[in-house]
Amino acid sequence: xxxxxVWQRIGAFFSGKGFYMVLVLCIGAIGVSGWYLxxxxxxxxxxxxxxxxxxxxxxxxxxxxxAPPEQEEPAQEDSAAAEEEQAIAAPVSDSAAAQEExxxxxxxxxxxxxxxAAEETAGDADDSSKNEVVETAVETVDNLHQTMQYxxxxxxxxxxxxxxxxxxxxxxxxxxxxxVDLSAEVGDDVVxxxxxxxxxxxxxxxxxxxxxxxxxxxxxxxxxNLDENVAVSAGNQVSAGDVIGSxxxxxxxxxxxxxxxxxxxxLLDGDYxxxxxxxS
Numbered sequence: 001x002x003x004x005x006v007w008q009r010i011g012a013f014f015s016g017k018g019f020y021m022v023l024v025l026c027i028g029a030i031g032v033s034g035w036y037l038x039x040x041x042x043x044x045x046x047x048x049x050x051x052x053x054x055x056x057x058x059x060x061x062x063x064x065x066x067a068p069p070e071q072e073e074p075a076q077e078d079s080a081a082a083e084e085e086q087a088i089a090a091p092v093s094d095s096a097a098a099q100e101e102x103x104x105x106x107x108x109x110x111x112x113x114x115x116x117a118a119e120e121t122a123g124d125a126d127d128s129s130k131n132e133v134v135e136t137a138v139e140t141v142d143n144l145h146q147t148m149q150y151x152x153x154x155x156x157x158x159x160x161x162x163x164x165x166x167x168x169x170x171x172x173x174x175x176x177x178x179x180v181d182l183s184a185e186v187g188d189d190v191v192x193x194x195x196x197x198x199x200x201x202x203x204x205x206x207x208x209x210x211x212x213x214x215x216x217x218x219x220x221x222x223x224x225n226l227d228e229n230v231a232v233s234a235g236n237q238v239s240a241g242d243v244i245g246s247x248x249x250x251x252x253x254x255x256x257x258x259x260x261x262x263x264x265x266x267l268l269d270g271d272y273x274x275x276x277x278x279x280s
Contacts (some may be wrong), residue, residue: 148193148278149240151223152247152262154183158254160274178272179222179265184247186227186260191241193221193264193279198236198244207263208250213238224263225251 158166158181166177184190196215204210207224211232214220227248232238247260254263266275 146194146240148266148275149191150182150279151190151193151264152182152184152188154262156276157181157183157259157261160272160276162272162274179224179263180275181254181261181263184260184262186247186249188247188260189243190223190226190245190247190262192238192244193240194219195239196221196237198232198234198238200234201230201232203250206251206253208252209245209248211244213244218269220267222263222265222267224265225249225254225261 158177160180161177163176166175192213194213194215196213196219198211199214199220200210200212202210202212204224207222209226209228209230210222210224211226211230212220212222223244225248226245228250230245232244238244247262249260251263254261264275266273266278
C-alpha cells in the first residue's frame with residue numbers, strides 16, 4: 001500500500017470539496033476586510049467633522065470643569081476675612097448709629113421747644129391783636145355817639161354831589177363831587193374828624209396828598225390836598241381832634257381861584273355819603 005505525501009494530500013483536498021471551502025473563506029475574508037476598511041474610514045471622517053465643529057467647545061468646557069480646586073480656596077479665605085472685618089466693624093457702626101439717633105433725638109427736642117416758644121409768642125401776638133380790635137371797636141362805638149368835628153374851621157366852597165354834575169375849573173369838565181371842599185389857608189392844621197386808624201397815606205392824581213382813616217362800623221374818612229409832610233403814617237391810631245397834617249397845594253384836579261382848601265369825604269360801607277350830614 002502506497003502512502004501519500006503531504007503535498008499529494010493537499011492537492012487532493014483542493015481538487016475536491018476543499019477548493020470550494022477555500023474559495024468561500026477567501027470571499028469571506030475579502031468581505032470582512034472590505035467592511036472593516038469602510039468602517040474605519042467612516043469613523044475617521046466622523047471624528048474629523050466633530051473635531052472641526054465642536055473641538056473648541058469641548059476643550060473650553062472641559063477646562064472650565066477641570067479648574068484646579070486651589071482657586072476656590074482664596075475666595076473662601078476672602079469671604080472669611082470679609083466676615084471678620086464686618087464683625088469688627090459692626091460694633092463701630094452700631095455705636096455711630098446710636099450716636100446719630102441720639103443727635104436726632106436732641107434736634108427733635110430742640111425743634112419742639114422752639115416750636116412751642118414760637119406758638120406761645122404767636123398766641124401772645126394774637127391776644128394783643130384781639131385787644132387792639134376790641135379797643136378800636138370801643139372807639140368806633142364812641143364815634144357813632146359823637147358829633148363829627150370839622151377838620152378845618154372854614155366854610156363849604158364846593159358841596160357834595162353824587163348825582164348832579166358840577167363844573168370842575170381845574171380839569172375844565174363836568175363831573176360829580178364825592179366830598180366837600182372846605183375853605184382854609186395853606187399851612188392850617190388839619191385834625192381828625194373822628195377817631196380811627198390810618199389805613200393809607202398816598203399821592204392821588206386828583207386830590208394830591210391824601211390820608212385815609214378807618215373809623216369803624218363801615219365808616220371811612222378821607223382828607224385831600226394836604227401838604228406832603230403829614231403828621232401820621234399807615235397804622236397809626238388817632239383820636240378825634242388829633243392833628244394829622246396841614247393844608248397844602250397838592251391837588252391837581254381841584255382849584256378854587258388859587259385859594260386854599262381841604263377836600264373832605266366820608267364813605268359808609270364803601271359808598272360816598274354827604275359829610276355835612278355828620279359834621280356839627
